[in-house]
Amino acid sequence: MKLLLLLLAGLLCLVPTFAEEELSDFDLDELVDDDFGESAEEMLRQLEQKNQKNDLERENELANKFAAEARDQQNNVLQPVVEIDPCEKMHCGAGRVCQLNDNEAKCVCIPECPEEPDARRHVCTNRNETWLSDCAVYQQRCLCDTNAPGCLKPENSHVHIDYYGPCHEKRECSEEDMKDFPRRMRDWLFNVMRDLAERDELTEHYMQMELEAETNMTRRWTNAAVWKWCDLDGDTDRSVSRHELFPIRAPLVSLEQCIAPFLESCDSNNDHRITLVEWGACLELDETDLNERCDDIHRNTPQLLG
Template structure:
């Protein structure tokens, strides 16, 4: 009887041990493994927010992490300013240089034509500037040495101008002084002058002695182009000559008389004499020059 009890207990122990071993083998056999991904397959998006939270985020590289070996290309002509009739061109050595414009646009409208100081009609202002550049550089296409100083008298085809009489020429400096003062005062009222020249305009309004001198100096400074060199070239006279040619037939001979030494430039002393002003009343007050001194 006792033997049967012991045998029964052993049988129960063996059965329990077998069942435990089977359960462990079952769990091990069906343990989930990550699915294999082909090189040609693209991983799918997370199916749930929880799954997305478990996956680490990969931040894009910052600017500090990227090494840029590219060298920015700079145009050598970007800061170069060439005169009329010239363009900037990069030489074989990679240096910027101003050359004569090779071709001017073809103009068909008559209003684009210009009349030169030699009383010749040109197809455009570009053609005049181009010719002056070619002669300045001694190019074979230069029509003659005199064209080194060719400039535009006015826009439109050349026309017969009435002769300026001696009486008209004698009175012209006074009329020019008044015209310059009125223009300066009008620009001051419209606040189109810099503070430097605005102050000169206000002085001229309250002081009769400065009425004409300040206006003359202001216009001289305005015409003195880039760079300011204390003189006005025939080309720089264009803004004052061309608009008046149709109305004032004396403007061209008047400005020609201002260049007393015929060097194709008018200095401040010549400008003062031309306007019948005393030289001692005129002094250089150009904004660019006074700032640099």
């Protein structure tokens, strides 16, 4: 019995880290009454388990503390400030560039255009004037539109490109040719529409219109005219600028001497924009039908092709 008590005293000396409440869990009287070998083994096992549990809890506590400190330190580190250029979201038209003024984005006329020594980069305007580049034309339009220094003449605010390359000698459009031009223009639009349909380059809605034009002669010219008009009217404001008519004018100007005067005549109020009503009148088409069909296209095909 004395030996057992001495053993217990020795074990208590070896485990000084235990708190008093942990040691109170053990009843020495009960240990004395138990079988000596079995009690000593069980006591050692329990002491070891409690010691491991305390060590684990302490390690977890320290780990959580260190992790929190690391997070706080990381949050306190100054993050690099990424400045967003206001000009990135600013869309400026042709001949204009975005410029910052007191951190405010503003579109201004392009200050300088690159030189274009290659004659193939020259352009011919609606006034049959050859300019060194399209950039030079757009820059001039901007300067005259804003009454800025560098504007050569006020009417240049509405100058636009007829085609690329130096100007050719202008051919006169006779009165007889001009009279027949709307019919030839309608035929040309339909042939282009048919060609794109055969190459499967039209949207589904346009394909349906082309099929209708093939089977219904009364819809042939109207559908073709509406197709190209709605294609050009990208902002759906029912008016097309002279510049927006470039895809029609450029491929025909060297072949059709009447295309330029025809498009000029379509702008009946001389506001430098051709409305849908003016377009239909020039092509001798029904105005009401044009409006209805264009509405239908804009509802069904938000992204136009052709």
